[in-house]
Amino acid sequence: MKNYLNYSIILSMISFLLLVAVQPIDAAIDPIFTSQHVNLLTYFFNIESENLTNIFQAVFISLLGLGMFGIAFSFVNVGSKRIKKHNDYLENLVKDRTRTLEEKHQQLRAQNEAYKEALELIHDQKEEIETAQQDLLVKNRDLREAFEEIQSQNELLDHERSKLEQAKRIIQGQNKKLMGIARNLDQQVQERTKELSVSNNLLLEKNKELDEFIYKSAHDLRGPIARFKGLSQLIQMEYDQDNDISDHLRHLNHSANHMDNMLKRLSNVYEISARPISPQMIDVNMIMETVFERLKGEENMNNVSIEVNNLVKDKVQIDPSLLHLILKNLIGNAVRFYDPLKLKKWVKVNIEIVDKQLVVSVKDNGIGIKKEQQENIFDLFYVGSELPKGPGLGLYICKIITKKLNGDISLNYSSKEKETEFKTSIPIGL
Incomplete structure (x- = not known):
């Protein structure tokens, strides 16, 4: 194609x-x-x-x-x-x-x-x-x-x-x-x-203290009683011989007063341990006035200069009789054991409130306390001096009072300045 x-x-x-x-x-x-x-x-x-x-x-x-x-x-x-x-x-x-x-x-x-x-x-x-x-x-x-x-x-x-x-x-x-x-x-x-455990411990401690108290009380009461017996016999002999017994009667009266004072102190110890605490709103100045009123009878009050520095101006809530005993015993001891060889003999009392506690400090330049005696100074019938100036109940009473009031008492001694300070701290209500 x-x-x-x-x-x-x-x-x-x-x-x-x-x-x-x-x-x-x-x-x-x-x-x-x-x-x-x-x-x-x-x-x-x-x-x-x-x-x-x-x-x-x-x-x-x-x-x-x-x-x-x-x-x-x-x-x-x-x-x-x-x-x-x-x-x-x-x-x-x-x-x-x-x-x-x-x-x-x-x-x-x-x-x-x-x-x-x-x-x-x-x-x-x-x-x-x-x-x-x-x-x-x-x-x-x-x-x-x-x-x-x-x-x-x-x-x-x-x-x-x-x-x-x-x-x-x-x-x-x-x-x-x-x-x-x-x-x-x-x-x-x-x-x-x-x-109960605390109570048992307290009870054991109380029983121990009671045993020690009874033993020492019986031991220390035998001295005045023996003097009573001796003076009574001596007075009887002097009276039979028509001699003057006034001197013996004075010794007898002195022994009776010494024994009465000891029995009062023992009664105070019992009352402090037995009676309940009765806190009241009190003025510390009023307590100090009652203390010095009671200490007027102390023979050395005129030989010692007492200086009081009370910083507590408002009333505090505390048992007044217990506070009175603490102040009376601490100040009384400071006056009683003054040092006659010092030219200036003084006792300084300071009272203040620290952390809701009433702090009482009593400081003196008396004869002092030997180091080996300081450990037992708060024991019953213990006297921190060779001088027979008391039954040895003052500091013991202060210890049981502070313990009863949930407080504390301590000794501060300066061997260099020969100054003794007792300080107590007692909880209070303002």
């Missing part, structure tokens, strides 16, 4: 050229032919130019038409082949699609058969299911009745459980109370045990 097309194109081109050749030649091209009014064909062929030209034109036009027809036929033939080829492709595609559809149709038929069998099976199963549903309805009714019965029983159980929970809470509360009571009892028992 390509050859037909090529041939047709060549034929058309030759026909076109020949057709152009048989046209009259312009005089400008060749002057030779212009003068004779002839063309190329009349030049080569000695024919009548007009007829021959028409003939050739007709032939060349026919050839040109034939070439054009060949070209058109070639194009049509090429298009028809392409169409045929496309039709073949479409036909093959249709065949493939048809074959695929037939396969699908066969599959659908097989599936329809399977569906029919499945429907039949489902129908059979549906009947079985309906029968089973009827059985299930009956069983559900039975189960519902059983569930209602169980629910009623659960309600009863819940009610009983709530009662049990309430009882459990009550029991737990009672147990907590009992545990609290048990802990309190245990704590009280422990506290009571501690208190």
Whole structure:
């Protein structure tokens, strides 16, 4: 088909050229032919130019038409082949699609058969299911009745459980109370045990002090009694001989006073230990006045300069009689044991409040206390001097009073300055 097309194109081109050749030649091209009014064909062929030209034109036009027809036929033939080829492709595609559809149709038929069998099976199963549903309805009714019965029983159980929970809470509360009571009892028992232990220790200490008190009291009372007996016998002998017994009577009176003073001190010790504390709002200055009133009888009061520095201006709450005894004994001891060899003999009393405690300090420059005597200075009937100036009860009384008042008493002695200081600290109420 390509050859037909090529041939047709060549034929058309030759026909076109020949057709152009048989046209009259312009005089400008060749002057030779212009003068004779002839063309190329009349030049080569000695024919009548007009007829021959028409003939050739007709032939060349026919050839040109034939070439054009060949070209058109070639194009049509090429298009028809392409169409045929496309039709073949479409036909093959249709065949493939048809074959695929037939396969699908066969599959659908097989599936329809399977569906029919499945429907039949489902129908059979549906009947079985309906029968089973009827059985299930009956069983559900039975189960519902059983569930209602169980629910009623659960309600009863819940009610009983709530009662049990309430009882459990009550029991737990009672147990907590009992545990609290048990802990309190245990704590009280422990506290009571501690208190009893402290009381037993105090009792043992008191018994020891009482034994020591009785022993020392009996020992120290035997001296005045022995002097009484000796003086009585001496007075009787002097009286029988009509001698002057006034001197012996003075000694007898002195021994009687000494014994009376000792018995008063012993009575004070007992009263301090036995009687309860009676705190009162008092003025410390008034207590100091009563103390100095009682100390007027001391023989050394005029030999010693006493300086009092009372910084407590407001009233304080304390047992007045116990404070009176502390001041009286501390100041009395300081006056009693003065040093006659010193030019200036003084006693300094300082009273102040420190951290809610009444602090009393009594300092003197008396004869002092030896180092080996300081440890026992607060013991019963202990006298820290070789001079017989008292029964040895003043500092012991101060110790038991401060102990009774939950206070403290201490000794500070400076061997360099020969100064003795007794300091007491007693809790007070303001």
